[in-house]
Amino acid sequence: MTLPEAPLDAHDQEQRLLDAVEDRFPATIARLSGLVRIPSVSWDAFDRVHVQRSAERTAELLRELELFDAVEIEGVETSDGYAGQPAVIATRQAEPGQPTVLLYAHHDVQPQGSADDWRTPPFEPTLRDGRLYGRGASDDKAGVMTHIAALEALGTATSGRPRIGLSVFIEGEEENGSRSFSDFLAKHRAALGADAIIVADSDNPSTTTPGLTVSLRGNVTMKVTVRTLGHASHSGMLGGAVPDAMLAAVRLLDTLWDADGAVAVAGLGTRSGGLAGGDEADIRRDAELLDGVTTIGRGSVHDRLWNQPAITITGIDAPSVAEASNTLLPVVSVRLSARIAPGDDAVEAYAALERHLTEHAPFGAHIEITQPDVGQPFLVDTAGPAVGLMKSAMRDGWGADPAETGIGGSIPFIAALAEVYPDAEILVTGVEDPATMAHSPNESQDLGVLRRAISAEGLFLLRFARPDTDIS
Template identity: 60%
Template sequence: MSEQQSTSDRNSQAMERREAGIRSSVAAALPTTVADLTDLIRIPSVSWDAFDPGHVRASAEAVAALFDGTGMFERVTVSTALTDSGESGQPAVLATRAARNGRPTVLLYAHHDVQPPGDDADWDSPPFEPTVRGDRLYGRGSADDKAGVLSHVAAVRALAEVYGDELELGLVAFIEGEEEFGSRSFANFLEANREALTADVIIVADSDNWNVDTPALTVSLRGNVTFKLTVSTLAHASHSGMFGGAAPDAMLAMVRLLATLHDDDGSVAVDGLTSSGQPTPDIAEAGFRADAGLLDGVTPIGTGPILARLWAKPAITVTGIDAPSVANASNTLLPKVSVRLSARIAPGQDARSALTALEAHLRTHVPFGAHVDISDIDTGQPFLVDTTGWAVAEAKRAMADGWGVPAVETGVGGSIPFIADLVRVFPDAQILVTGVEDPGTRAHSPNESLHLGVFRRAILTEALLLARLAESPLSERG
């Protein structure tokens, strides 16, 4: 046996021992990891303006303590950046560890802020009181994305136990505090911390899996355009009995205008919004109906394969409305009505061009000469992953080993707008979009939950991936 082959065999055996150690470490630490996650869920870190920012600060400090407690980072800070309008963004956590001996640096991204809980009455258990039922942990942020945060923490803990001070892999943890509110200071945070955040591979733990037994690597994301749409028809409210039938009220004008956004089959009917045409796998409609929660007799909207409608075509949704409640309704013609409009943009279309198309459509189709105002605009670019890089191959291999089945490449109907900023600032980094969600997670909805088996497998996958990246210098990656 040659000396080179002998060295290779010893390295292979050492790696096998390390990976066995990682598997044991992840399994043994799972109860502690879940306990840490439940503590984090109890902090109601809603980043929207109407909620207490002190909770987001408390969440950031708790996350910083978790990363600092791994003992693997040289510096852990909680800091903010300004939004483009000059306001302070929500606190983010930044933890750094320098690479040694030519090893790559990996950036671990997740976010610790959460969506508003909605009506507590719609939850089977309180939204910020984590509750285990069966194999799922329920609570707001349980999956989106506090489990993403803990998957990073747990993977680093496993490396700490197996490698200790011998780990030469560079690590950066960036845990954002306002992803659910549009990442408004994200780009400025990247610019202010560009040197600290520079990495060869970026792992974004904020997506989903094919199902609870099959991992997925997200390779396409729709972009988004959201804004407040206000329609006005009257200088003041008027008696509906005295003026109704001749004076157009704002609600009527708004309903008529919103109806123009879709064809009769529910397809988006806005000129200038495009589809990507990317191929998608076939799925059974019955599975989609169950995952989406369609009521009996309700039909899916749009045309073409189900997944093409979700991944490759635009979608428009009215997500909120400012109008009197039914309980407070009076016999009044409303002078003004506002809605929040959310559009998902197919990969390949620029979000700014989509905004232009939407605005042109609304102004062209508004009825009765009503006045239209569009404000509070947010945009996010769609994203397509380059799947030819070595990091993608390593990620899929780690998924297959961590889950026991091959990974599926998927698109996602939702949006992660900040990825476009990552690509712009770090064009040479390879981006891997992973996550801990599954079709039953119900992220953003009442009774959001995390499948604990998915959580364990996601942690193991990431720990295996990081260990393999730690074993060879960048010069050997090609």
């Protein structure tokens, strides 16, 4: 006769959870490595079959946990006919009176870029000096594995019967703009509803200090086309008398910044009273700023990175140096990417940029703005109980006090989550650190950070359950 297992007290459950994280960590690394081997680039020019393979493997890992009532793969078609990349959704009902947590990450990745810039093969995970190298090893397949490993440890600690409700949403096109995200949420609004949402797609101040992201800049992108001539002409014949499009484009773009490199566009706001501080030496080190090159902007480092707007020209359509001829160009196009301060409105920021570019067109150049895209910034309400619970879990899982941080990048779908689920507390965590180099060649994941992030999330999930109540 087999006697039922005696229930564990809270301390013993937590110790069992932490032991499970440690015992299963080699398997966690192996499963992460398997995901990295799948080149799940979600950009339109890449083969969608790899994103499908990645979704199928992610779904398989979730099913193996034997925690969920349902695990499904689905892509949603948008109203304009775009076929969304496959996402994975898993759900488990909460016990009566218990809360529900939604866990978000994404299984798609950025393109590898030039293979010559990688020290290791981009889709062959390589372990070196405590870091796992490969495209997506951190952003965000390590986020996917944080959820899976934390759920696995939770299952061990609760003998496979966690009391809280669990929803998992692993997106397949975050790196391609989350174009079907809103349609997906609209279709699965009820299934993904939760009291707390953990977004595992951010970073930490260091490999030993956890970060809880509380502010995110928004983004505005557009294609700006400058035209001055009806056709190309010999630069020796007409140069000096008529403005070519490259001259006009350079003069126009220069008006976007002042002499210090700070944004000079009227109508782009700056957040006051936000997180500040930081060390300029850290910027020089992380960016590998060349000797003699200065930083740009004004104010503290964190103000410049988190609380102020920034504008970057990320691409130019023009002849390459190798193909340059003595020609006055009739048209030049650029890709403009702007980061918007928390508290600002991305739609209004787009209008401000459009107005500035039109009003500052030099020599009467014709300006055309197309391919607009906007993502709202976000500020986390840090007064809720889930925030305090996550900080406590981070403290115990990492062995260090967590820092409230901002990020200069953008995660626009978080604002969409907040709009659809206004009563849910949103907790933005992550597994990156300053050496991760996400989106760049030689992306890597620190394995110590990964283990501690799993422990912290597992403790949060275990502690999120409410005490027994009489619901009769």
